[in-house]
Amino acid sequence: MIELDKTDLKILAILQKDGHLTNQELAETINLSPSPTLRRLKRLEQEGVIARYVALLEPAKIGLGLEAFVRVMLDKRERHFETFASAVQDWPEVVSCHAMAGEMDYLLRVVFEDLAHFSRFVMDTLLKHPGVIDVKSSFVLQAIKQTTALPLDHLNP
Secondary structure: OOOOOHHHHHHHHHHHHOOOOOHHHHHHHHOOOHHHHHHHHHHHHHOOOOOOOOOOOOHHHHOOOEEEEEEEEEOOOOOOHHHHHHHHHHOOOEEEEEEOOOOOOEEEEEEEOOHHHHHHHHHHHHOOOOOEEEEEEEEOOOOOOOOOOOOOHHHOO
């Protein structure tokens, strides 16, 4: 973990809300001149605190109106964990995959055009993967909170 001061934390908080700001706009927002702002920003990027910049898309606006969480259990008698983790990288419907402790082995967050698309994915991809012995799905009715911003309060210097 790298040491972050109050100015670094301001930069991170602002960029988590709007990563599209120019260096000039960022500098004005934190009341610092552009050169030291850019140096701080480059350091945060080089240290890996800022992993990347992305555009967050609205799934429903691009025809992906169905979202689900899928719990996957694998046969533990054989070593399917590596092949599953590798295969999931090629499944575009999967927007996140987490190895879990407890009742399931993996939790997938998936997006689809509709129920038919979901059905094809489960039947033709997921259930055909070697080692998958159980799949349970829950469909999202409404997103109550959805953010990419990480809490920074615990880092107050």
